[in-house]
Amino acid sequence: MKKELNQNVNKLVELVKDVKTCMLITIEKYTDILSGRPMSIADIEKDGTMWFFTKTTSEKIDAIEQNKQISLAIVNENKNIYLMINGRAELSYNYTKMKDLWSPVMKAWFPQGLEDPDMILIKVIPEDVSYWDSSASKMIVLLNMVKALVTGKEYNEGRHGKISI
Numbered sequence: 001m002k003k004e005l006n007q008n009v010n011k012l013v014e015l016v017k018d019v020k021t022c023m024l025i026t027i028e029k030y031t032d033i034l035s036g037r038p039m040s041i042a043d044i045e046k047d048g049t050m051w052f053f054t055k056t057t058s059e060k061i062d063a064i065e066q067n068k069q070i071s072l073a074i075v076n077e078n079k080n081i082y083l084m085i086n087g088r089a090e091l092s093y094n095y096t097k098m099k100d101l102w103s104p105v106m107k108a109w110f111p112q113g114l115e116d117p118d119m120i121l122i123k124v125i126p127e128d129v130s131y132w133d134s135s136a137s138k139m140i141v142l143l144n145m146v147k148a149l150v151t152g153k154e155y156n157e158g159r160h161g162k163i164s165i
Helices: 002-016 059-066 095-101 104-108 138-151
Strands: 021-027 034-040 050-055 069-076 081-092 119-133 159-164
Touching: 002 069, 002 081, 002 119, 002 159, 021 059, 034 050, 034 059, 050 059, 050 095, 059 081, 059 119, 069 119, 095 119
Parallel strands: none
Antiparallel strands: 021 034, 021 069, 050 119, 069 081, 081 119, 119 159
């Protein structure tokens, strides 16, 4: 079982490693309305844990405090890979982790740098993942689409699978 878990985590990390942005989906506080917003992925660790910087004053903080279940929608158009990650979010003021993940570009959102009192991390622990991988080049994808049109056979979109973490 542990070997399968390691393979699943490795597959997730491999699919996400080149992605910079995703949509973080939460349930709005005191509602059942889904709310999504683009987020930069600060890091994905070898165990699949993902990290994001945000502001303590953000509405997503209230949403996560009320309901820790979140989803991440990821599109890597360059590689034709699509993922929906369901997991659990935790809020963290871990200064050491912030320092490890910090990039000078972050000053655009946190002008005071690592000393910004409005900075917090969102830690996402993935639980299950659905993915669609048609990672052939765009030319191959186009040729396969044309082949499907010419032959009248359905286009094969590549591999689809689920990963349990």
